[in-house]
Amino acid sequence: MSERVRSVARRGVALAMAWTSPVLAQQAVAADTSAIVPAMVDLGRAVFHGKGMCFACHGQALEGTQVAPTLKAHVWRDAKNGDYAAIIDVITKGVPSTAMVSLPGGITRAEATSVAAYIWSVNNRKAKP
Numbered sequence: 001m002s003e004r005v006r007s008v009a010r011r012g013v014a015l016a017m018a019w020t021s022p023v024l025a026q027q028a029v030a031a032d033t034s035a036i037v038p039a040m041v042d043l044g045r046a047v048f049h050g051k052g053m054c055f056a057c058h059g060q061a062l063e064g065t066q067v068a069p070t071l072k073a074h075v076w077r078d079a080k081n082g083d084y085a086a087i088i089d090v091i092t093k094g095v096p097s098t099a100m101v102s103l104p105g106g107i108t109r110a111e112a113t114s115v116a117a118y119i120w121s122v123n124n125r126k127a128k129p
């Protein structure tokens with residue numbers, strides 16, 4: 001195979017992977033903070049104080065409790081640097097062997113993304129708790 005044919009073939013494989021993996025494509029979009037809109041933050045706030053039960057451990061205003069750390073600006077332990085993608089990851093996968101389970105309260109992945117958008121926005125002074 002010539003180098004040119006090989007490079008075209010590689011691109012074809014990459015494209016096929018992107019097409020057949022909506023989850024990967026969705027996460028790439030989800031982790032883009034410019035995609036965060038107020039409606040998403042509002043939904044995340046509702047999930048935090050409702051279905052997700054996050055407030056029970058992390059506090060009504062993200063201030064933390066004896067059970068779980070604050071989710072306001074702090075030295076992040078699991079969600080590295082408080083990055084949006086890292087926050088989504090922790091909420092989706094949980095932190096093994098801790099009270100932080102994956103998708104707390106049985107929230108959906110979309111709800112996890114919204115609640116992450118809410119936490120990220122509060123951290124970056126773009127929303128109130």
Ligand code: HEC
Pocket residue numbers: 047048052053054055056057058067068069071075076077078079080087090091095098099100101103104105107115116
């Ligand atoms: C039953 C208690 C509990 C509930 C409910 C809970 N968490 Fe947690 N969460 C924890 C604990 C404990 C940790 C710290 C884990 C560790 O020891 O590293 C944590 C860690 C986190 C972190 C990482 C913090 C860091 O410093 O990196 C995020 C983000 C987070 N939780 C978000 C949420 C969200 C969003 C919800 C609701 C959908 C939620 N949690 C529900 C207990 C809880």
